[in-house]
Amino acid sequence: MKQIVRGIVLLAIMCMMFSSVAFAEGNTKPGGPSTNGNDTISSIMTYEEMVEQLYALEKRSKAEFEVTTLDDYGKSEQGNSIYVAKVGHGDTKVWVQAQIHGDEKLTTEAVMQLLKTLASSGGPDVQTLLDELTLYVIPMYNPDGSIMNTRGTLLMDENGEPVSDDAYIDLNRGWTLDGFKANESKVVYAYWADVKPDFAVDLHHQGFKTVYGTNEATSFSLGISLAPDGPTLPSLENGYYNKVTKQMQGYVYDSLTKYGYTRIDQYQVGGGKYYIDIRGGVVSAMMMGLNYNNLNPDGHSNPAIFFETKGNTREGSLGQKSNGYLTKQNYLALKALLTGIATEEVHEVDPDHWYDIPAYPAEGYFTDYAGILPIN
Ligand SMILES: [Zn+2]
Structure with missing residues (x-):
């Protein structure tokens, strides 16, 4: 009995990782949006609108701005193209991906706002980004799920x-040697192995939570999918990823707290009991230098972080009023991260500043390879 209960609890937490709510899949029917009465997905960018906007931005952009599909690598399970915008001409390659979870839609909005800024601007801050960085931006990793x-x-x-059994799949668990069941995973992985980025960021939404020690709803959580100082990260690249990911998030934290309306904390699951240490997640596999199908024989790897914005369209917790500021904080966080990388200011941040970001006193690491591991 105890075993069964523990299994159910683990399953519930598993459903929550990288932003979700336990058992929420039951609310949604494939083929139709779940509106739950009070959300407003009709006002949120569709796949077709995204494609249209990407080409419009490319057309009017003064900067290097190239829109392509990944069709040479393949298409989604339902035959949709996966789009990439390549922007800038700098030496440092930064990978930005959004909406790997198809009901986490404001992430795409935020990325499109960023692309709009990069396409139009002309300001010195944007010029620095274009000169120092080349961005590989996937605004919608999971077009089928989004639709x-x-x-x-x-x-x-x-x-x-x-397919009859186990047709449903979470694309953010697929980057493992025995994973890669969905076309999307194979396509994006092969592209990543070709690009070999220097940094990556992955954008998500999460359910309701409060900042530790307060009754204020978290608007934004900062996460590292292999826990900082946890079981995996310190051993990668002689500790460099353990250091630089904390610096990246520390930099974003300082940039965002300037704006009064954000309520930021660290990403944790199980009501704050656990940090995640999920090796099969996309950005984790990037840090671990996964070599699938011998597409990455040199073991390229790169540090990566993720952001979690409040709400998703599955829960019906996005409202028109809040969408604007939720998108804006995501956009600001993204832009801050890119600025920190472009100016190399991220490397000046004290890595221990990560621990100044509010968090619950955690007791363990939630892993996808060994259950729960205690924090020593
Ligand atoms: Zn997610």
Whole structure:
């Protein structure tokens, strides 16, 4: 009995990782958006609108701004193209991905705002980004899920029907040697192995939580998917990733706290009991230098962090009023991170500043390879 209860608890937490709510998948039907009465996804950018906007931005951009599909690598399970905008001409390559979870839609909005700034601007701050960085931006990793308004996606058979068993899949668990079931994972992985970025950031939404020690709702959580000072990260690249990811988040934290309306904390799960240490997540696999199908024989790897914005369209917790500021903080966080990388100011941050970001006193690491591990 105890075992069963523990299994259920683990399953519940598993559902929450990287922004979700336990058992929430039950609310959504493939093929139709779940509106739950009070959300406003009709006002949120669709796949088609994103494609249209990308090409419009490319057309009017004064900067290097190139929109491509990843069709040479393949398409989504339902045959949709995955789009990338490559922007800038700098030596440092930064990977930005949004909406790997198809109901986390404001992440795409934020990325499109960033692209708009990069395409139009002309200001010195934007020029620095374009001169120092080359950005590889995937505004919608999971087009099928976005269209269905579901977190994951469906594996399809050759007749274009969902495969009978286990058709539903979470794309943020697929980057493992025995993973890569969905086309999206194979396509984006192969592209990543070709690009070999220097840094990456992954954008998500999460359910309701409060900042530790307060009754204020968290508007934004900062996460590292292999826990800082945890079981995995310190051993990678002689500790460099353990240092630089904390510096990146410390830099973003300082940049965002300037704005009064944000309520920022560290990303934790299980009501604050755990940090995640999830090796099969996309940005974790990047840090671990995963070599799948011998596409990454040199073991390229790069440091990566993620952001979690409040709310998602599955829960019906996005409202028109809050969408604006939620998108804006995401945009500001992204722009701050890119600025910190471009100016190299991130490397001046004290890595221990990570621990100044509010967090619950955690008791363990939630892993996808060994259950819960205690924090020593
Ligand atoms: Zn997510």
